[in-house]
Amino acid sequence: xxxxxxxxxxxxxxxxxxxxxxxxxxxxxxxxxxxxxxxxxxxxxxxxxxxxxxxxxxxxxxxxxxxxxxxxxxxxxxxxxxxxxxxxxxxxxxxxxxxxxxxxxxxxxxxxxxxxxxxxxxxxxxxxxxxxxxxxxxxxxxxxxxxxxxxxxxxxxxxxxxxxxxxxxxxxxxxxxxxxxxxxxxxxxxxxxxxxxxxxxxxxxxxxxxxxxxxxxxxxxxxxxxxxxxxxxxxxxxxxxxxxxxxxxxxxxxxxxxxxxxxxxxxxxxxxxxxxxxxxxxxx
Numbered sequence: 001x002x003x004x005x006x007x008x009x010x011x012x013x014x015x016x017x018x019x020x021x022x023x024x025x026x027x028x029x030x031x032x033x034x035x036x037x038x039x040x041x042x043x044x045x046x047x048x049x050x051x052x053x054x055x056x057x058x059x060x061x062x063x064x065x066x067x068x069x070x071x072x073x074x075x076x077x078x079x080x081x082x083x084x085x086x087x088x089x090x091x092x093x094x095x096x097x098x099x100x101x102x103x104x105x106x107x108x109x110x111x112x113x114x115x116x117x118x119x120x121x122x123x124x125x126x127x128x129x130x131x132x133x134x135x136x137x138x139x140x141x142x143x144x145x146x147x148x149x150x151x152x153x154x155x156x157x158x159x160x161x162x163x164x165x166x167x168x169x170x171x172x173x174x175x176x177x178x179x180x181x182x183x184x185x186x187x188x189x190x191x192x193x194x195x196x197x198x199x200x201x202x203x204x205x206x207x208x209x210x211x212x213x214x215x216x217x218x219x220x221x222x223x224x225x226x227x228x229x230x231x232x233x234x235x236x237x238x239x240x241x242x243x244x245x246x247x248x249x250x251x252x253x254x255x256x257x258x259x260x261x262x263x264x265x266x267x268x269x270x271x272x273x274x275x276x277x278x279x280x281x282x283x284x
Contacts, residue, residue: 001253003214004181005113005136008093010054012214012253016271018264019057019095019256020048021220024078025070027062038081045082049092051261055114058082058107059097063118063191065223067146072100079103083110095138101125108133116256118142118191120169127176137178138216139169140186150192158197159204162187167211184214184254190222198224202247209251218256219243220263237262245270249277 001013010017024041026033035041045056060078061070075098086092087110095114096107101123104115108129114136121127121139130137141162143153155161166185173183187201187208201208202219209215219225225239226232237259244255244263248270257263 001214002181003136003184003253004134004179005093006134008113009181016248016252016267017054017254018052018260018267019055019216019254020045020051020053020260021218021256021258022048022056022058022082023062024058024060024082025062027064027067036078038085041082042085045086048260052264053260055093055095056086057095057097057114057116057256058112059116060103061098061100063097063146065146065150065190069145072102075100075103076106079107080110083107083112087111095136099123099126101129105129108135114138116140116186118146118188120166121172121176127173127178130173130182131177131179134182136182136184137173138184138186139166139173141165141188141191143192146191153192153194153197155193155197158193158200159187159207162201163207163211166208170211170213180213184216185211186216186218186256189217189219190224193224195224195227198222199228202243202250205247205250205252214253215247215251216254216256217244217247217252219247220257220259241266249274 003010003012022041022045026036035044060075094112095116096112097116098104099117099119099122115130116138118140189198220240221233221236225236229239245266248267255267
């Protein structure tokens with residue numbers, strides 16, 4: 001279970017990664033505006049690294065339900081000073097959260113090693129950009145766009161349909177020159193799904209893991225947790241930790257989160273339990 005991200009290859013059979021979120025946006029659902037200023041974003045990035053983040057996910061375009069697109073040039077105006085501020089730490093693994101090939105290309109030139117693409121190569125040149133750089137790529141499931149994805153989403157078999165979609169996007173990625181070891185897969189929790197769909201996806205995450213690539217999940221502070229617990233966004237930590245732990249136990253190898261310190265601890269326990277289950281099964 002190797003994930004190649006340019007000059008770094010992660011062995012995700014041996015460990016589960018924690019990806020810390022840095023939203024350089026005015027309108028993200030959880031912390032919009034708090035880290036829009038470059039100084040605030042850089043300070044937050046350093047805090048996440050100190051808390052145990054294995055990599056940072058920098059995003060300059062909100063993908064919350066109802067969000068409108070941010071032009072590529074505006075995304076880069078937000079991202080550029082943060083990349084520049086991290087340039088003296090080449091050991092830090094940075095992911096850029098963008099569906100724009102031009103933004104991804106600039107970020108990769110500035111040192112990013114991963115592209116986290118919610119559109120799963122919806123921008124046609126993206127595959128060539130990622131392949132040319134040898135970067136890691138996260139292919140996420142999304143129906144529609146953030147602006148319209150929550151308008152009556154329907155599935156007969158959420159886990160099966162998401163796995164089928166991502167399997168097809170893997171074929172597209174290969175056709176564009178991206179190798180399997182560069183790919184990670186994200187079921188898109190909260191993206192065009194109801195509460196029931198999200199819960200079923202997490203409960204059946206092994207369906208996605210069977211595609212043979214590392215699975216990334218992002219459940220931190222999401223609305224389905226708020227609906228289950230009837231709690232606002234700033235009171236969803238425990239629910240997010242529970243969902244992340246279940247995801248890891250079910251096979252997730254990367255967890256994307258706003259709350260790195262607590263999530264890193266929960267992930268370590270869940271991963272240990274997952275390995276204990278595998279060991280016991282091998283003896284049976």
